[in-house]
Structures are given as C-alpha cells and as structure tokens.
Amino acid sequence: MTNNNNTDEAMGLWQSEWISKDILEFYRVSKIIYLGKTKYQKITVIETLPYGKCLLLDDKMQSSLKDEYIYHETLVHPALSMHGNPKRVVVVGGGECATIREVAKWSSVDEIIMVELDKEVIEITSKYLGELGHGVLDDPRLRLVIEEGRKWLSEQPNKSIDVLIIDVTDPLEGGPSYLLFTREFYQLASQKLKDDGVLATQATSPVHNEFVYDSIKKTLASIFKYVIPLHAFIKSYSSIWGFLFASNKNILEIAPDTIKERLRVNGVSDLKFYAADMHFSLKCIAEKYECLISSTGRIIEDNSPIFVK
Numbered sequence: 677m678t679n680n681n682n683t684d685e686a687m688g689l690w691q692s693e694w695i696s697k698d699i700l701e702f703y704r705v706s707k708i709i710y711l712g713k714t715k716y717q718k719i720t721v722i723e724t725l726p727y728g729k730c731l732l733l734d735d736k737m738q739s740s741l742k743d744e745y746i747y748h749e750t751l752v753h754p755a756l757s758m759h760g761n762p763k764r765v766v767v768v769g770g771g772e773c774a775t776i777r778e779v780a781k782w783s784s785v786d787e788i789i790m791v792e793l794d795k796e797v798i799e800i801t802s803k804y805l806g807e808l809g810h811g812v813l814d815d816p817r818l819r820l821v822i823e824e825g826r827k828w829l830s831e832q833p834n835k836s837i838d839v840l841i842i843d844v845t846d847p848l849e850g851g852p853s854y855l856l857f858t859r860e861f862y863q864l865a866s867q868k869l870k871d872d873g874v875l876a877t878q879a880t881s882p883v884h885n886e887f888v889y890d891s892i893k894k895t896l897a898s899i900f901k902y903v904i905p906l907h908a909f910i911k912s913y914s915s916i917w918g919f920l921f922a923s924n925k926n927i928l929e930i931a932p933d934t935i936k937e938r939l940r941v942n943g944v945s946d947l948k949f950y951a952a953d954m955h956f957s958l959k960c961i962a963e964k965y966e967c968l969i970s971s972t973g974r975i976i977e978d979n980s981p982i983f984v985k
C-alpha cells in the first residue's frame with residue numbers, strides 16, 4: 677500500500693496491483709481491516725472505495741463484496757449445469773468459501789469437498805468477510821480438507837468425482853498455485869473425474885495475460901477431449917476474466933432450455949448474475965475475445981511452469 681500525497685486528490689491510502697507486467701493499478705483504500713502473512717502467502721482485508729470490502733492474497737484481488745458473485749457464479753454454475761446431475765463436487769482452493777456457497781445451492785449435490793491449502797484464509801475470511809457466506813461451513817454435505825490440492829487428488833480413487841472446480845490464485849512465481857495449471861495436474865484431474873466429469877478453472881485474464889490464458893487453454897486441451905471458455909467482466913479484476921470448462925465427454929455445449937431446466941430441477945435460486953441466457957452471452961464474449969488473442973500459448977508442464985506478474 678502506498679501513501680501518496682503528490683496532489684490533494686491523491687492523498688490517502690492506496691492499494692496497488694499489477695494487472696499485467698505493463699499495467700499497475702492503484703485503488704483507494706478507506707480502511708485496513710487485516711494485514712498478515714501465513715505460511716503460504718500474504719493476506720490483506722481492506723475496505724476500498726471502488727470495490728467495497730476485499731480479500732487480497734499476495735497483493736492480488738481475490739474477492740470484492742461488490743462483484744465476487746460474478747466470479748463465483750460463473751466458475752460454478754456453468755460446470756454443474758453442463759454435468760446436469762452432479763453429486764460429488766470437489767473444490768480445490770476456494771478458501772473464502774464463496775465457491776462452496778454456490779455449489780451448495782444444487783440439491784443434487786450430496787457431497788462437497790473443499791481442499792484448501794491455507795486454513796488461515798478460511799479463518800480470516802470467516803472473521804472479517806463473513807458476508808461471503810461462511811454459513812455454508814455448517815452444511816452437513818461439506819467436508820473440509822486442509823491439504824495441498826494436488827497431493828489430496830493423487831490419493832483419491834480414479835473416476836470418483838463428478839465436478840472438480842479449481843478456484844485458486846493466479847499462477848504467481850513462488851506462489852502456492854502455479855502447479856495447478858500444468859499438464860501433469862490436468863492429467864491427474866482427468867483420471868479422478870468420472871467419464872462424464874467436468875473440470876472448471878479460472879484461467880486468468882484473456883486480455884491482459886493473453887499468453888498465459890492461451891497456454892492454460894492449450895494445456896487443458898492436450899488432456900481433455902472437449903474444452904470451452906466463458907468470459908465475464910469482473911470490475912475488481914479490472915478485466916474480462918477467463919473461465920475454462922473441460923470434459924472427456926461431449927457435454928459442455930448445452931442449450932438454454934436445458935440450463936433453465938437443470939437449475940429449476942435442482943432448486944438453484946438466488947443467482948444474481950448467472951442464468952441460461954447469460955451463459956450464452958458469456959460464451960459469445962469468449963469467442964469474440966479469443967479471436968483477439970495474438971500470442972500463441974504453449975503447453976504448461978511442471979518443469980516449465982507459467983507465471984503472471
């Protein structure tokens with residue numbers, strides 16, 4: 677955070693964040709709520725003028741109360757809708773609990789497992805960002821596992837998961853999540869998913885990190901038979917954001933009526949952003965933005981990982 681007093685307008689506290697290696701953004705902070713460091717990462721909870729109360733990890737925006745629902749609804753409901761009848765859903769990461777909050781809206785789901793590396797993210801957001809919906813922690817279908825996601829997954833039986841959601845920080849050099857974007861990880865995920873299983877992952881910014889986004893997509897496509905993107909604008913990320921869905925079964929393209937019906941049958945209500953029609957807008961936006969990508973990505977491997985700034 678920076679104390680800037682060059683001009684009257686710029687007085688006060690500002691949080692800075694690299695949006696790409698060439699763009700540094702500053703946003704105004706009205707209150708510092710929590711600053712700390714866990715074994716794995718730096719944690720910041722602040723009240724900001726443009727985005728309300730926010731969680732940052734390693735100085736990267738994760739969730740802002742103004743628009744977190746756009747990110748979390750877009751990560752979760754398309755994947756569950758594509759699957760149609762998800763029963764066993766695993767979330768890797770997701771410590772602020774908003775992803776499992778969305779999964780819990782599906783009545784078909786009888787087991788939700790959240791595998792989070794950093795238990796302090798859960799504790800700190802429960803304490804300072806309970807608005808994200810930590811009530812879901814009392815859901816009897818939920819099992820919380822504090823462990824490295826890849827290690828946990830490697831110990832699961834093959835073909836045992838309906839939907840696997842990767843809700844992790846961006847791949848930062850020295851950060852805790854970059855090995856969750858590699859070919860080896862997707863290979864493991866593919867083994868653990870059932871034949872009609874669906875993987876959903878955040879895929880960074882297709883406009884500010886074209887090469888990284890395209891590489892994640894290529895890497896997924898080197899393992900899964902089908903991969904489709906959805907893109908949504910997330911104001912607190914200052915960008916269109918990429919979400920990728922992958923499966924070995926041809927179930928990712930779904931008609932609006934099917935989505936509507938699946939949400940209805942599963943009692944999914946209380947959505948502020950995602951809906952059958954919105955799904956198709958997100959798909960069109962993705963198709964348009966993918967046409968603008970000028971750098972061609974590469975396969976990401978454990979021994980040649982990829983990073984954003």
Ligand code: SPD
Pocket residue numbers: 693694695736737738770843844845846878912913914
């Ligand atoms: N819940 C994890 C989402 C990570 C998104 N990172 C956004 C960075 C925005 N600059």
